[in-house]
Amino acid sequence: MSKILNKFNLKDERNLSMLMDFYELTMSNGYFVNGLSDTIVYFDMFYRKNPDGAGYSIVAGLEQLIDFIKKLKFTGEDIDYLRSKGILAEEFLQYLLTFKFTGDIYAIPEGTPVFPNEALVTVKSKVIDAQLIETMLLLTVNHQSLIVTKANRIVRAAxxxxxxxxxxxxxxxxxxxxxxxxxxxxxxxxxxxxxxxxxxxxxxxxxxxxxxxxxxxxxxxxxxxxxxxxxxxxxxxxxxxxxxxxxxxxxxxxxxxxxxxxxxxxxxxxxxxxxxxxxxxxxxxxxxxxxxxxxxxxxxxxxxxxxxxxxxxxxxxxxxxxxxxxxxxTAKSEPVFGGVYKLVAVEEDGEISPRIKLSENEEKIINPGYKMIWRLYDKDTHKAIADVITLAEEVINESVPYNIFDPVYTWKKKKVTNFYAKKLQVPVFLKGECVYELPTIEEIRIYCKNQVDSIWEEVRRFSNPHKYYVDLSLELWLVKQELIQRYRNSEEKNKK
Amino acid sequence: MSKILNKFNLKDERNLSMLMDFYELTMSNGYFVNGLSDTIVYFDMFYRKNPDGAGYSIVAGLEQLIDFIKKLKFTGEDIDYLRSKGILAEEFLQYLLTFKFTGDIYAIPEGTPVFPNEALVTVKSKVIDAQLIETMLLLTVNHQSLIVTKANRIVRAAxxxxxxxxxxxxxxxxxxxxxxxxxxxxxxxxxxxxxxxxxxxxxxxxxxxxxxxxxxxxxxxxxxxxxxxxxxxxxxxxxxxxxxxxxxxxxxxxxxxxxxxxxxxxxxxxxxxxxxxxxxxxxxxxxxxxxxxxxxxxxxxxxxxxxxxxxxxxxxxxxxxxxxxxxxxTAKSEPVFGGVYKLVAVEEDGEISPRIKLSENEEKIINPGYKMIWRLYDKDTHKAIADVITLAEEVINESVPYNIFDPVYTWKKKKVTNFYAKKLQVPVFLKGECVYELPTIEEIRIYCKNQVDSIWEEVRRFSNPHKYYVDLSLELWLVKQELIQRYRNSEEKNKK
Known part of the structure; x- marks a missing residue:
């Protein structure tokens, strides 16, 4: 197989740079003409619900995202088309002509089991860079995560x-x-x-x-x-x-x-x-x-x-x-993997300022800030015990018990002992350069199998699986509460 | 719009010739080495059930099928890959190197409302030509028919x-x-x-x-x-x-x-x-x-x-x-358009010999032979009354009443009067040359709206629509019964 792979690894030569939602252009142009081009932002791509009522999903599509970003480039023909729309500034169009992605991307490797509200991909970059990759990032990760998750269920059934x-x-x-x-x-x-x-x-x-x-x-x-x-x-x-x-x-x-x-x-x-x-x-x-x-x-x-x-x-x-x-x-029983891409922080005067989006629906409130996801494994069984989302600068000390608690029902607590912690995201792009060595498809496939095996069988059940813990660190939880309170207060003020 | 269309009608330059199911290659190689390459066959692409329990579907995807067939060509790299599989004859690989589609294709134009068991596409060609286009024909017509059908429902709801x-x-x-x-x-x-x-x-x-x-x-x-x-x-x-x-x-x-x-x-x-x-x-x-x-x-x-x-x-x-x-x-409520591609006839000594595929399931028995689909419209209302599938050589005489009957419940009969008949399929390729002038997308969109309007409102209902008549001509019905009987008899013989 690997002989064929090396010999016939045909590339998709399409330029998909223009595969974006038009609002990415109106917003980017807006940032540009209002002097906000150099604003550094943090975006998380995450999802809220496992398809088919499952206990977990599996992430995939990163290789195609990397390929897209490496080739991202606007041609003279693209610019001519955009100019014909009549609403984008000429200076912005010239900016696009030499545009190149220059940000950082962190992602969970393909084949990893993942859970709702975890950032499968985090982008830290100038706001235009982050905005212009939104559609393809979502499209490729949503699509392949949907299919790998479904395929793995079918394979396990067999x-x-x-x-x-x-x-x-x-x-x-x-x-x-x-x-x-x-x-x-x-x-x-x-x-x-x-x-x-x-x-x-x-x-x-x-x-x-x-x-x-x-x-x-x-x-x-x-x-x-x-x-x-x-x-x-x-x-x-x-x-x-x-x-x-x-x-x-x-x-x-x-x-x-x-x-x-x-x-x-x-x-x-x-x-x-x-x-x-x-x-x-x-x-x-x-x-x-x-x-x-x-x-x-x-x-x-x-x-x-x-x-x-x-x-x-x-x-x-x-x-x-x-x-x-x-x-x-088609993942027929549930053909949508509902990944979203949300702004979670903005750098202001060198400080990371967390951002939130509220919702009528409590579960839809996002986790603000620049963060890291940790998976805690049992030292003896090597089974995954829980995931913890922390602020990026936090470190989990494996030598002392770690207290986790449910972010909604905060009285639900658990003390984790005898564990080791692994960061789920790895650096993929740094300052626009790809720093990630792509594994072969065979390596990803074996990794996927091993990682799925590390999930307790109760979580892997097709129906009514046990709910896996994905908790927030106390620091992150406090940041979130503070932001929610701030916007609730300003709503109250508006009402008066 | 049309200015932009003409100016920025970017083409997809991918060579998708190898986007096929591997069995098309094993079969084609089998035909080749057994001296059957020049056998002329007839394939119908049709579907059996409207998505979402609807009364009809809408066909699309023909433009991409045409594009695929025009570009169909195997490169030296493709042949090297195929050779590495170790099961295809060298003479067949050489044949593929200069392969070009040389057959005839008839299809129902994009945007036309269609019904189960109607051939959306009919291919008449050498058997290898017909076999090698199977996957892309199904893929592109299934996908776009699925989406245009769903989109039209949503647009009508609005x-x-x-x-x-x-x-x-x-x-x-x-x-x-x-x-x-x-x-x-x-x-x-x-x-x-x-x-x-x-x-x-x-x-x-x-x-x-x-x-x-x-x-x-x-x-x-x-x-x-x-x-x-x-x-x-x-x-x-x-x-x-x-x-x-x-x-x-x-x-x-x-x-x-x-x-x-x-x-x-x-x-x-x-x-x-x-x-x-x-x-x-x-x-x-x-x-x-x-x-x-x-x-x-x-x-x-x-x-x-x-x-x-x-x-x-x-x-x-x-x-x-x-x-x-x-x-x-994604056409989420039913994300599959179930089009199939079935051999319906083979030329033997210059005669068209109809072929059948039986099934445990009565409705899955295919309509054999080289056929034509007619839509009968009311002369006064211009509404579609019924579709009739006939043998290709039959002609419907509009000047006398036409008797249609249900192919399963044959006692269900109806005499159609005051009508005109329109052939649904048009020639797209003849002897490998595209003879179809592609309409613009605006033309297809308007045509689609008009054609949907010609369907009675009762058939267009979202739930429990009235069943539209798609009947067989007496000649075709007799051919089908004769073939079913022939295979049933040979099964009886096998049992003894």
């Missing part, structure tokens, strides 16, 4: 059986297919049907036949025979074009006997793509075993997801490999 | 009020955002936040401010004042950063009085992005009207879709413009 990603045809555009296959692979699928996910990212691509192969020949036996003769050492036959038990399996067994076995080859697998997969797979297993094909695998596909796979296995389905399409590549 | 597309940050990758904005515009939205949808497709892009603008200044009035001075003739203010009624609206009114009105300008709009939109919009309307700002529009956003918009309007919400994000760009 309990060790390989899962193949087959969703390109139902994906939301070419990137939906390619990046979806990338994220699924990080989440643990064994391979993909999408060829370009291999040429771009080294995700192993495989495939055998569609119903059209069988229909073309008209005669199912003739179709199977021709395929077996063409691919004797990797023969997987699709058996549900006409009738699985009366036609598909009898023909597959006949081809195995007449074509493969005489030349010392084995029928590798059969694939079911419709019908009652639990019932059919059990009947097929018996028929194959009776024919001496105990080593022939059964592949099943047809609108599968973690819930249906769990049901199938509970019913004793004899399925060795799952093919999963639309429900993984 | 009952004439403009809808803006704001979903890029939650889209599934860059194409999800850009093509999503394109499809939404065809479906009737007034514009998008996504800049690149304008530079690539001429979709009008607009935007004003995010919460970060207000947070940066710390003081809401100061933030509004600065914005109003920067954009006096297009001033829209976001009023929910701290508190809409106690802070946002009082500050907006003050800015209007102190900054805009003295220089003869008007506050264009305010935007609500959280909270109880029905309640807040009504209160805000009163406050604005009391301040003499009766012309100030109210824009509302926050996880809207056709259901919530309908509810808001039923509750008398005073909203003039809707901003819709994630629920449109």
């Amino acid at each position: 309990k060790g059986r390989p899962v193949l990603e087959l969703g390109a045809r139902r994906a939301h555009g070419a990137d939906g297919a390619i990046m979806g296959a990338r994220a699924s692979y990080i989440g643990g699928v064994a391979g993909t049907a999408t060829v370009m996910a291999e040429t771009m990212f080294g995700v192993p691509a495989t495939g055998t036949m569609a119903h059209s192969w069988i229909q073309l020949f008209g005669d199912e036996y003739k179709a199977f025979e021709t395929y077996a003769k063409t691919y004797p050492d990797s023969c997987t036959l699709l058996v549900d074009t006409y009738n699985v038990l009366n036609s598909g399996i009898p023909n597959a067994i006949k081809v195995s006997r007449d074509v493969l076995e005489p030349i010392g080859m084995r029928l590798k697998a059969i694939r079911l793509d419709s019908g009652d997969l639990a019932y059919l797979s059990k009947q097929v297993r018996i028929m194959l075993d009776d024919a001496g094909l105990t080593d022939c695998k059964i592949v099943a596909s047809n609108s599968l997801d973690e819930y249906i796979i769990t049901d199938l296995l509970n019913q004793g389905a004899e399925i060795d490999i799952f093919g999963v399409g639309e429900r993984m590549v | 009952k004439g009020r403009p809808v803006l597309e704001l979903g890029a940050r939650r889209a599934h990758g860059a194409d999800g955002a850009i093509m999503g904005a394109r499809a939404s515009y065809i479906g009737g939205v007034a514009g998008t936040a996504t800049v690149m949808a304008e530079t690539m497709f001429g979709v009008p892009a607009t935007g004003t401010m995010a919460h970060s603008w207000i947070q940066l200044f710390g003081d809401e009035y100061k933030a509004f004042e600065t914005y109003a001075k920067t954009y006096p003739d297009s001033c829209t203010l976001l009023v929910d950063t701290y508190n809409v009624l106690n802070s946002g609206i009082p500050n907006a009114i003050k800015v209007s009085r102190d900054v805009l009105e003295p220089i003869g300008m008007r506050l264009k709009a305010i935007r609500l992005d959280s909270g109880d939109l029905a309640y807040l919009s009504k209160q805000v309307r009163i406050m604005l009207d009391d301040a003499g700002l009766t012309d100030c529009k109210i824009v509302a956003s926050n996880s809207l879709d056709e259901y919530i918009i309908t509810d808001l309007l039923n509750q008398g919400a005073e909203i003039d413009i809707f901003g819709v994000g994630e629920r449109m760009v």
